[in-house]
Amino acid sequence: MTQGGWRDLLDMRDGGGPAHRASAATMALYGPIAGARGRFCLAQVGQSLDGRIATVSGDARDVSGQGGLVHLHRCRALVDAVVVGIGTVLSDDPRLSVRLAEGPDPVRVVIDCNGVMPADAQMLEDGGTEVIVVQADDVPVRFAGTIRLPRGPKGLCPGAILDALAARGLCRVLIEGGARTIARFVEADLLDRLHVAVAPLIIGAGPSGISLPPVERLSQARRPVTEVYDMGSDVLFDCVLRLPSAVRQCQKIEMPHAT
Numbered sequence: 433m434t435q436g437g438w439r440d441l442l443d444m445r446d447g448g449g450p451a452h453r454a455s456a457a458t459m460a461l462y463g464p465i466a467g468a469r470g471r472f473c474l475a476q477v478g479q480s481l482d483g484r485i486a487t488v489s490g491d492a493r494d495v496s497g498q499g500g501l502v503h504l505h506r507c508r509a510l511v512d513a514v515v516v517g518i519g520t521v522l523s524d525d526p527r528l529s530v531r532l533a534e535g536p537d538p539v540r541v542v543i544d545c546n547g548v549m550p551a552d553a554q555m556l557e558d559g560g561t562e563v564i565v566v567q568a569d570d571v572p573v574r575f576a577g578t579i580r581l582p583r584g585p586k587g588l589c590p591g592a593i594l595d596a597l598a599a600r601g602l603c604r605v606l607i608e609g610g611a612r613t614i615a616r617f618v619e620a621d622l623l624d625r626l627h628v629a630v631a632p633l634i635i636g637a638g639p640s641g642i643s644l645p646p647v648e649r650l651s652q653a654r655r656p657v658t659e660v661y662d663m664g665s666d667v668l669f670d671c672v673l674r675l676p677s678a679v680r681q682c683q684k685i686e687m688p689h690a691t
């Protein structure tokens with residue numbers, strides 16, 4: 433990608449027009465994120481050839497190659513907020529900032545239903561963008577700006593999490609992991625796009641990228657419209673899970689009755 437093309441995309445993110453200097457492939461991949469004007473929810477997972485996102489002991493740092501990592505940082509730069517589950521914070525202690533691309537850092541959001549976020553987590557101490565903890569309303573608040581939601585049978589409702597973030601002006605959201613967190617957003621049908629970056633390594637065991645309730649037959653499996661991109665070190669699958677709202681609205685139009 434050229435520097436001009438990327439700068440245009442950052443302008444587009446901030447309300448500017450189409451990214452004229454970006455190639456067609458770049459626009460197809462990043463345009464929907466940069467150009468989203470309402471709510472837009474993207475999940476990204478970096479996995480091995482055998483579909484693992486970490487080792488059994490939780491080591492996930494080098495699953496993606498350089499191309500996959502640069503892509504992840506570009507996605508962070510294009511969204512308002514990046515969301516991870518508490519499992520990822522406890523395992524990786526991530527900063528979730530933009531370091532491998534030019535662009536602004538997103539607000540950091542941690543889904544921590546039971547209020548166990550470590551007070552010395554790197555993201556709380558690095559002087560970076562705001563950190564918002566999302567927790568159940570039956571556990572004590574420990575951090576300023578915490579979002580409290582009712583605890584349901586499956587924890588916190590993913591839709592309510594997105595509503596609460598949108599109420600704070602955080603409409604473009606990247607769900608970065610881990611697997612359990614992404615699965616809840618897929619199950620709730622809240623993802624517009626799913627990016628799966630596959631790196632050429634075989635881990636053999638460990639958590640898988642996305643784990644959903646089983647289906648009996650392959651005909652029941654989700655088969656999203658998908659574009660494939662060569663990211664150098666990794667192959668990226670850009671899956672469309674929901675059509676843009678304008679198209680969705682069109683689909684709701686009923687055909688007139690035949691006379």
Ligand SMILES: NC(=O)c1ccc[n+]([C@@H]2O[C@H](COP(=O)([O-])OP(=O)(O)OC[C@H]3O[C@@H](n4cnc5c(N)ncnc54)[C@H](OP(=O)(O)O)[C@@H]3O)[C@@H](O)[C@H]2O)c1
Pocket residue numbers: 476477478479485486489490491492493495516517518519520521523524543544545546586587588589590608609610611612613614616639
């Ligand atoms: N390769 C990659 O792209 C990538 C990216 C990120 C993370 N990872 C790896 O993934 C592993 C962590 O993944 P994980 O699946 O174990 O954990 P996770 O998804 O990071 O966190 C799961 C926890 O977050 C909380 N949570 C998430 N959504 C919730 C909801 N809707 N309601 C209530 N609670 C919710 C729950 O906490 P409670 O249990 O407290 O209820 C849940 O157990 C680590 O090894 C990390 O290194 C890999």
